[in-house]
Each structure stands twice: as structure tokens, then as C-alpha cells.
Amino acid sequence: MSANKRIGLDAGQNFGQNPFAELSSAGLPPGVDGGPSESAASSSATPTALRKSRGRVDILRQTAHRGGKTVTVVKNFVGIGLPEKERLAQAMQKACGTGGTVKEGQIEIQGDKRAEVARILTEAGFRPVFAGG
Secondary structure, eight states: OHHHHOOOTTSOOOTTSOTTTTOOOTTSOTTOTTOHHHHHHHHHHHHHHHSOOOOEEEEEEEOTTTTTOOEEEEEOOOSOOHHHHHHHHHHHHHHHTSOEEEETTEEEEESSOHHHHHHHHHHTTOEEEEOOO
16 A cells, blocks of 8 residues: 555656746735845845945954964954944954953954954944954
């Protein structure tokens, strides 16, 4: 009896075809052809894209005078105060899973976390630049 329920490999079905190919968009409002995935992606990217650039900041990787330990340093902030730098540092520490601090107007994050720090700065409206160091 279970042999009757099985579909053979030579049954003529093409598994690569689109199961929704025969559906039509008749009766749907205009502008729905993109699907929810594209509209969600564009709406999440819109606030950052429309946000005015807050300036350039430099991201450095330093090991000098730190006992051989690597630290990611973000500096050259223009126009933001200490409270906002501390909020950015907290967000970076949480995203990187490491410690960090704000010293002398610079944010220091433990470890080589330049990619994660650049992502957070971009989301905050800054233009991160990887500088030598």
C-alpha cells in the first residue's frame, strides 16, 4: 500500500520549476510585484540613506604602549559631545562583546574590531575611514 503513495524519479516532474508561476496578479493593488522582502529591505535602508552625513571619523588599530594588546581607536569626531561618544562606545562594546572606554575624546575598543565599529558608525551617520596606525 505504501508503494502506491510513492512518486517515482521518472514521474515527469521538474523540481526546478517555480510553483507560483501560474499565479496572476489580477485583483492585487499596483506596486505589489516586489514582494515583502524587497520592501522591508528598502524601508530599513531608507533612514540611514536619508540621514545627513555627520562627518568623517578615523578608525585605527593600535598596539603601541599597550603591552602588545590590540585596541581599535576611533578619533577625530567633530561636533558631538562626551555623552554621545559614551553612547556610541556602549553600542560598540555590546556589538563587539568586548570592553572599551572614552579617553581624551577618542573611543577605544579592546581587540581588532574595525569592521564592527565601522558598521555602527555608519548606522549612526558617520563616514568611517580606516587610517594607518
